[in-house]
Amino acid sequence: MTENSIIRFGCEATAYSRKLETLFASDLMRKPRPHDWLVRGFLEHDTLVLLFGDPAVGKSLLALDWAASVATGRDWCGNRVERGLVFYLAGEGHHGLSRRLKAWGIATGMECLRGEELWDMPLVVSRHSVGLPSETRMAIEAIDKAADRGGKPRLIIIDTLARCIDGNENSASDMGGFIAACDEMRRRYGCAVLILHHSGHENKNRARAHSSLTCAVDAAYHMHGLNSGIRRLDCTKSKDFEPPAARHFIIHKTLLPPEWWDGNAPTTVPVLVECDESGKAINEPPPF
Template sequence: MSDPHSKPTVNHEAERAVLAALIRNPDGKDIIRLGIHADLFTNLSVKEAFSGVCRLIADNVQPDPATLRNALSQAARIEYETSMSVHVSAANLAVWVTLLKDCERERRCVASRDWLTKAIDARRPADEIRKLFDDLEALQQPTVRRSTFSPLADLLKAPPAENWLVDGFIGEDSTNVIFGDSGSGKTFVTIDLLCHVAAGLPWRGHDTLSGPVMYLAGEGQNGIIRRFKAWFEAHPGHEDAIHNVLIRTVPAAIGDPVAVAAIADEIRGMPVKPRAIAIDTLARNFGAGDENSTRDMNQFVSGLDALRVASGAAILVPHHSGHGEKSRGRGSSVLRAAIDAEFLVERSEQRITVRCMKMKDADEPAPLSWLLTRQDLPWCDAKGRPLNSAVLVPTEAGQSGTFEEKSRLPAAQRIAVDALRTALIRDGIDADGVVTVAEDQWRQACYSAGISSSDKPDSCKKAFNRARQDLVANG
């Protein structure tokens, strides 16, 4: 027997009523204002008709029998005609949408219960199970219209909570820009941060909240995949975190309300919401607008907000520096005014440094630096040649006046010094506060860093020996 107290998960009449109302009054603003999205519909033919109507509205085409005939399958056309014959008014659209949202919420509750059961049976990490509990509890809360105002006296009873995705750097439910020149290492920093979250690892000593992450790759998809592979090759033992990373390999027009609504719908349908969403880069995912236009940038920011609200995630946006002013991101100042934190990425040879340029409601964290280090991959190209990428290896920030800078070392010696630092970090043995590393491990680090322009073993060996001897001779 079915549970007499269970809530309905489907309402076919409401689905047809919403479809008919949108055809009779095709206003894209109503779709956004009421939060109408494809996952509200369970009837596949009605869903197809709804998507067709949205496409026509986005193209400024009136949805009518003539335009829909070529856009829909026969089954969807039957649903469209039935909906129009049964529902002759668009007056109660908001009421029908509310009914559909109630059904969709109940479907999500059912899915969340299933995911929670599977997570417990699979003995997933406690914080992941706790988030599933929290998500389910939030879904089960009754929808009550409450005042949008709160008495200040209530708000001052306790300090507001500081909820960090990466402690002191990236807040939960926040919008962040990571900007720098082309080739500065923005994507490497973003991938490194995302993978630490996916694996539940501290990022440069700062605690993280573990969970799924999403990466919207607007360019260089093959290179992006190699960079993610390189990270996991450089961090063995965390292969399970691969399942926490979702990648989209086509650009997303975040400035287009219809396009961003489709992505937000997809996120809302996920049983476990992402902790972080990276949109790399702003330019490739901006859409048809102009970055310098206040109106278009406002639309882009609204798109970011829609993804943030749908997920509760931290939004990360790698972005290019301004053409003349390198200390700010390119385009309209609307973006910087709207975000919670902003980070500048700079590169000097193989050293990549991140500096906080804005932290809205907390102290600015200290700069962080890494060495960009070659990482061999267990793959070959179509001609059998080995593939490689690079990873970030932590190092100290702000090392102006170091030995290599004071002495203006030749390139091979600088590579050898950086490779020694890398080997000490990766393979060093600490004995009474003194860290040492085997010469062979230093040599291999130099080979990976490209100390020789040739890949021949004998050339690499000679280049390493010359650099080592010169460094010893120079003291």
């Protein structure tokens, strides 16, 4: 391995300093490891997770829903959530995240329950994308700084792969570098790393990019739209747990308070709301 390849894969601090940890099978069996859920049934700690789908299908809305649920400890769709710091690497759409967070608080009722305290939740959002793996160190320094205030991160979100990968997503070597950078962050914090990406151009049921991406992740989820306008979330890979049943969602337009309006024009922001297969909301959000 040359010096350049070490830097390229974002491993300059670990390539020669990390030691290979080993266990005899007898020791392994004396230390049972039950599932360590972040979002029960969907996201585990210390895993690499892929969420893919077409543009504008609701991937970022789901990622923000997971992020805010973890940052507040709110159950997600009836599933227990472990609260902790979330670090959101926003490669796109970061200007609208404040409005979406406000709408999430209104639609979930969390703003009424917790008021201003809600906005002290440990959710940190980057103001620009980073290149992975070349800027892995910069990302880790920012996460470490956030951890000094909010504790060890439970979830890191990369939105999106296309905006954060160095090079060509169809290249085995470029994808290898990106995955190595994600794994470096996962190992450092023992957290879940969620990667948002787009569906394939021809096969919508798989993620775009080199096949090594799907091979590398521990779990994968496909968000896609149905003819009725309902969004469906399917688990397409779950390496170490029983795949959860499909979930259905509608996109609810949430009215923001007047101080968030553009002049006198009322401003509404989309929020993902769980529904049944017919499109009826399971927990009806507040009316306008």
